[in-house]
Amino acid sequence: MTESTRPLNFIEKIVKEDIENKVVPSVQTRFPPEPNGYLHIGHAKSICLNFGIAQTFGGQCNLRFDDTNPEKEDTEYVEAIKEDVRWLGFEWSGDIHFTSDYFDDLYDWAVYLIKEGKAYVCDLDRDQAREYRGTLKEPGKNSPYRDRSVEDNLELFEKMRAGDFEEGACSLRVKIDMASPNMHLRDPIIYRIKKASHHQTGDKWCIYPSYDFAHGQGDAIEGITHSICTLEFEEHRPLYDWFIENLPVPSKPRQYEFSRLNVNYTVTSKRKLKSLVDENVVDAWNDPRMPTIAGMRRRGYTPEALREFIDKAGVSRNEGIVDVSMLEFAIRENLNVNAARAMCVLHPLKVTLTNYPEDKTEVMVAPGHPNRDDLPARELPFSRELFIDQDDFREEANKKYKRLVIGKRVRLRNAYVIEADEAIKDADGNIIEVRARIIEDTVGKDPADGVKPKGVIHWVDANNNLDCEVRLYDRLFNDPAPDAGGKDFMQSLNPNSLEILKGCKAETSLANSDADIRFQFEREGYFIQDSLYSTPDNLVYNRVIGLRDTWEKQV
Structure with a gap:
């Protein structure tokens, strides 16, 4: 709905009538x-x-x-x-x-x-x-x-x-x-x-x-x-x-x-927000979990999405509670259209391609965005050793699992189809490496023998990547009304509102990107460099929001 076609709210109607009746010049x-x-x-x-x-x-x-x-x-x-x-x-x-x-x-x-x-x-x-x-x-x-x-x-x-x-x-x-x-x-x-x-x-x-x-x-x-x-x-x-x-x-x-804007899972009392800062529950007023405008900016929300949310919430005299998922939907919708794509492995697991030459490196080309020609294509180094996410491999799995399994094939995004042969474990039985083979002539097309891969997973080259820290932010409170009825809002804090992942591996195309550019890390969510902690020598990415609402499953 455009500004010109949106119905006027009750205050806009008052202003319009005052102008038409020359109550105000x-x-x-x-x-x-x-x-x-x-x-x-x-x-x-x-x-x-x-x-x-x-x-x-x-x-x-x-x-x-x-x-x-x-x-x-x-x-x-x-x-x-x-x-x-x-x-x-x-x-x-x-x-x-x-x-x-x-x-x-x-x-x-x-x-x-x-x-x-x-x-x-x-x-x-x-x-x-x-x-x-x-x-x-x-x-x-x-x-x-x-x-x-x-x-x-x-x-x-x-x-x-x-x-x-x-x-x-x-x-x-x-x-x-x-x-x-x-x-x-x-x-x-x-x-x-x-x-x-x-x-x-x-x-x-x-x-x-x-x-x-x-x-x-x-x-x-x-x-x-x-x-x-x-x-x-x-x-x-x-x-x-x-x-x-x-x-x-x-x-x-x-x-x-x-009526003021009341959002569930949120506290907006300045006194209570200040206590979160003073008691080091958050790192500052602009902590990405805070409902402050500065916090939402650092988190990676866009002003356009925030204005869209406020417009949809409406202006009236009726008090009510707006579901925070409405805000999260507006953020996802905006970023889906505007965020450039990239790959980042949050929990790296090494994959060695045994039939790929040790001294060879080629460059795969990936679109900057699936539906936008104005975002430049990315060049992705590809060699014998890669990283995939630990959750994308199992030794055995049922038919619903659409990722890499021993004896099964999966496509590496914008690259080859591979088939897993063996899992290498440490002394404690933890999988530390997967040995696999590329299926020749499958870049950009299905395998020549007609056996289609079960799914598509993201990856980065093990020898050409960016080491980074990723901060997974979630809602600060796990109670939809954390301070209602005189409750101590501190008792409603979500203990999982921040998870810090070190040693993540991102594609090299991010090396020269502007700090305020938002990316969709494919299959992981939307991310932006943290304006407080990230430096050229120590990249830190905040998760703006996930690709879908998983909160109901969490609680």
Whole structure:
């Protein structure tokens, strides 16, 4: 389904109607991540939606970092998020924005609310404020400091800014309604004291605005027409609107909510993802098993496949769980069409061709892709000694086994048909070598005597190959809902999420390939060089995904 023929989702319909009814002159969206961790697959949906709407309707999309919590934020996350957005195929309009760019404006608007009698400095500590706030069933109580004079509040707020108070000593709250059924309207805090250096503003501030206070006002400053966020912010919308109506902001954006992307066998809490990194369960935020965009990029997923998956998952207000196999299907479909072919033996077993000359080496030619002429053919050295995979040989087997068996024939991919004669074993009875014969005149055709091979197996030349390490990645969790119902998600870790194979043997055509090229290792799956560990002298390949879904059989 192309972009032009796909039905509009409910947010796109709203935008289309707003344009047709001249509610907005043009579309302005934004993607506003907090730089307190790496982005995950759920953020990818938000990126595609916000940037996609701007593209569809000829508008613009800002990238704004909502950086109101300096204790948890870092420029590392800022740079990672920028890379993620670009990798997904999008570019933001103009300069990057930071909520911290607006700290002076937000402070002035806080003063404005105080002067209007709508904000006050409150000395309740955290526990007292929780007690006064009430519950979902009981209304809250007014703070004893709610009726301070405007003059006192202005003086106290200036002292907060000057650093005269310790953290937690007081906060600035707005007067709304302590009896509101919406807990977010019960005199929310809009400024706290945090004596922490900020990654953008340094030590200029020791008070920082709340996310709820800063978010909508950032939208208003930037002229955002459609402020799109996930459903957990639906209860925040009345507060968002209250600020817009009670402040002299330059524009009045509207907030719209959609359901977040929930994928089974996955955890997307930044706090939990950070704990996986901090406790060395994974090697970094971009570990190929992580559901972060950086992890999926290092794993070898393609941005096109990820966008296709997000498009098929859809945009609605209905919460649900998307099966991860839907993502894996999108990856396979994309790589099947685009990945070049190559051969790599993961568990090498030596084969000696007893009737092939010891001093002879010939070159077999194999297509770069079975259905694409634009990918160059590969040249494969072939000599007396080869490697095949250990699983591709048995001394005896039933008729269902379509690989090499003593006395039976099998075709080497893009090369000869061979027949196995003998298995050589070590002192412990392990097979360490197979002796076989080539069937003459069978390159590219069936044997001359009409006896057809049972199957086709991959191989590499034993004297001309690339030694490499292969990392077989699988799902990080073996529970479809690893953190549901208060479960300890660490107990659902898949102990087989990574298998490292050393001493693998790959065809020599990979020697000069670009590091970011994805390959189908024939009969094994799709692979890419690992961006962290692989070097020209130490090739490391990650399995992007297998050729078919075998997970159901595993569990």
